[in-house]
Amino acid sequence: MCGIVALIGSREAAPQLLEGLRQLEYRGYDSAGIATVHQPQQGAAALHCLRAEGKLVNLTARFEAQGAPGLCGIGHTRWATHGKPEERNAHPHLDASGELAVVQNGIIENYRSLREQLQASGVLFRSDTDTEVIPHLLAGQLRQLQAKGEPASGALLLQALQQVLPLLQGSYALAVVWAQTPAALVVARRSAPLLIGLGEGEFLCASDTPALAGFTRTILPMEDGEVALLTPLGIELYGADGGRRQRSPSLLSGTEQVVDKRSFRHFMLKEIHEQPETAALWVARHLPEDPGGHLVALPFDEDFYAGVERIEILACGTSRHAAQVGAYLLEQLAGIPANVFYASEFRYSPPPLSAHTLTIGVTQSGETADTLAALAMEQERRSLVADPSFAPRLLGITNRPESSLGRLVPHLLDIGAGIEVGVAATKTFLGQLLAFYGLALAFAERRVGRGPNREQLKTLVVGLRAMPQQLRQLVEEHDRRCAELAHRFESTQDVIFLGRGINYPIALEGALKLKEISYIHAEGYPAGEMKHGPIALLDARVPVVSIAMPGKVFDKVLSNAQEAKARDAQLIGVAPGGKDTEIFDLLLPVPEVDELLSPLLTVIPMQLLSYHIAAHRGLDVDQPRNLAKSVTVE
């Protein structure tokens, strides 16, 4: 949520800043800006700030017209939290003299009181943002230090920032440049990601790895509370206590490619088409023909599985839907009671502590603030209990092992789907589902006797191995089919998605995908629950998408679909073809597989139907309004 970049070195900063912002645009795209510091051969250095409302192209056009010289600069692409998406609220924000510029990702929770204090001392604010308090506070601090005779320097800017940060409450990653120090910039983070990339005689700092991937593979992720001074000569890193820190950099993993749409019209479509490959890589990694005496190869030792009696899963949005499928599998396959929580709710109303509990955080970005905070809270409250049976046992499921999640939890399942740029999660959802299949099978095979027997588990493994090929056919077929159908939804305003059992979370996911990219109102319901209220919404204008896969609840779902049809609803079936499914007005056919595996297939028509409806409406599928890919604020 909001992308920030900062560069210092020996080349013009602005083009690289704009390229970095291009790679981060999926984090926010309602406005963007850069500020550079230019030291002319003669005379004083000056700050150049460009900002533009809307997409990055507007800022790029402004840069091409006006330029922004300088070897040092900062940039920002915004997802509005405080203040409307207008140019005056775009970052960077400046102090009154126009010499200091700040970009920030996060929320300064106490900005109101800080703003009031600053206003009382005569400061005029030019935006509605929480961020603008920072340049004003910094300017005041620098004035005080300079009044004592301290000359302008990077060290002075660092000192001022270190004095201002304790005044800020909330989470942030920020970068600052100052016209009086053209060869220095400072950065800081608290509970929001920030990484420094080490180039040759230059340093690039960014809130997410895609901005760094085309620049360098050598990175130094900043830790919570750290502050850094960057000059063309090197980095000085300090902890929140002011102490100097030394740490070796690490290498970006191979999956962090520079993003490219290839020949697809949208990233989302490309990512939907990448799912067979996501599954193939997952099968190759975790279901090898000889996984050493086990059915599944996961990167955990036996202690990880021992004595787990309960599982709690924390997640948001699409990740939460994957978690719901996961909980179903963990209960039905492995016989372990499993509960899924909205991370944002869990934080403030956690359930009573249970013993021998594994806590799983699911977040594709590894940066979702609510999920991270809920996990940290759970770790802390469990650590305070003397009884060792309540000790924290934490696992993260993510697509970004280098993320904050990766640093928070001791065990990690990397879904390895490669970077996902489309704001609507698709291939990472499939990756999360697969991670849960692996986990549930791994627990189940260690608990045979309490659920399915080993032969049944082996059958599921065979079914999973066949998934990449089945997905390949399904994606191709439904891409064509959904493209042909999209025009039928031109005037649709509401859609109901029904599913039961293991496909209920897929109904939720279908509704979420449609809402977020097409702006059509959609609801996902457990099919049996319709008659308890939502059926009142139905008439001929409300299509009902019903997931009806053979298994325990097949007949029940068909009966529920009949109830909708009797109210004139247009019925769309996600189901195998055949006599039973002739009740559907439209069929999105999915091959019959073991019901437990069916979510891996039923989600495909959901994704493609939403995609084509939104694309047919001419909407910005990859960057839907009001959304951001990585939600790093509470």
Ligand code: F6R
């Ligand atoms: C929906 C979507 C969001 C995310 C949610 C959690 O398509 O992408 O609902 O699933 O913001 O994000 P992560 O998984 O990064 O924690």
